[in-house]
Amino acid sequence: MMTSTATPALKQSKLIRTLGPIFFWLVIWQLAAMIVGKELILPSPLSTLRTLFELAQGREFWIAAGHSLLRIFCGFIAGVILGAGLAILTSISGTADALISPVIRIVRATPVASFIILVLLWISRFMVPAFIAMLMVIPVIWEALSSTIRETDGDLLEMARAYEFGRLKTLRLVYIPSVLPSFTSACLTAQGLAWKSGVAAEVLCLPPSSVGTELYYSKIYLETPSLFAWTAVVVILSFLLEKLCRLALRRAVRQ
């Protein structure tokens, strides 16, 4: 009896906790838009939603969103794989660490715009967003993984050695579970960065059919509601990718 009444109440409270802040900030946004009174400077949430709805009716919208999602997702995955590979390499080899660590630190400190412009000179503009997203993801994953690999419990590693686990079994039973929590949070941080840098690259490189290109044209033609609508698309896609990421990592943890 207790459970049957408590569960819907809990669900309701969770729903309020999730939707409450969203509603609060939408009201603030609406009020600010009403005070400003100019769509060109600050469009209202309703006008943004209307524009988004209008955009979503065209085929081009879905193609642009799909292309951006694909590019940034590919860059993110490549960054995760490379970042993890480099973390393993720098953890097992002092020479590799001495060579690679400064490069990664420079990449982390360099403004993303410098990289976008530079990379645009080297590779096709279609590839730049994915490449930039990858470049921004690598240091985040590398940093999180290399420090956790180094901090792996020495007692457990010695136990694995004493019971003759071997390299693969030690990796599977000791290293991977040890690094999984920091890897998960690094992936979530990195995917946000991948979106920000990937879209910034699209804005500067203007590959056809992309969210970044649409954002650029919204700015050029002073279509502020469209600018807000495309930004909302980026936020929604980023949330979707984050959910996907969480789901995949949760499944990995369970296994």
Place this chain on the structure above:
Amino acid sequence: MIKLDNISYAYEDKAVFRDFSLSLPSSGITCISGPSGCGKTSLLRLLAGLARPESGEITGLPEKVGIMFQEDRLLPWNTALKNVAHVAGSLEEAKVWLERMKLSGEEDAYPRELSGGMRRRVSLARALAFKCGLLLLDEPFKGMDPSLIREIAPIISNHGIPVIVVTHSEGEAALLGGRLLKFTGPPMKAI
């Protein structure tokens, strides 16, 4: 016989062994006792091959040596059953060892869900499940109540392979039977 000849070994700049020699029987139970820090754990680590002497040599060791550490060293992300199965080779065998350690019903518990004494028994089950020619146990009964120690000691005594046990208690040594060697130190010396 397992022989340690003129072993010298330092841990954190402290000489634990200085030209230390010892013969240990390569059958039955040998209990090692002595005050904390006298070098008992270091002796087990040298015998297990987890530490190397700076000089001297150890002979007569079998190819495989198993060790139960002073700490439980269980994988926190695995259940009691899996912790033992990783060493035993099969879930069935691991289950049998947990039953022998009076841990039936705790197979699916994670180390954090077990009491200190229970974790110790999981660790002991894992060590006993390891197929080796010599087993080293560092304070295997730590945190266990006396009635449980009385039930578990015969399982170690009848394990069928030579076992070297570090213990602080002469009572535990008596329960296990075999030879009792007393040491002092550091550096380690036989009394």
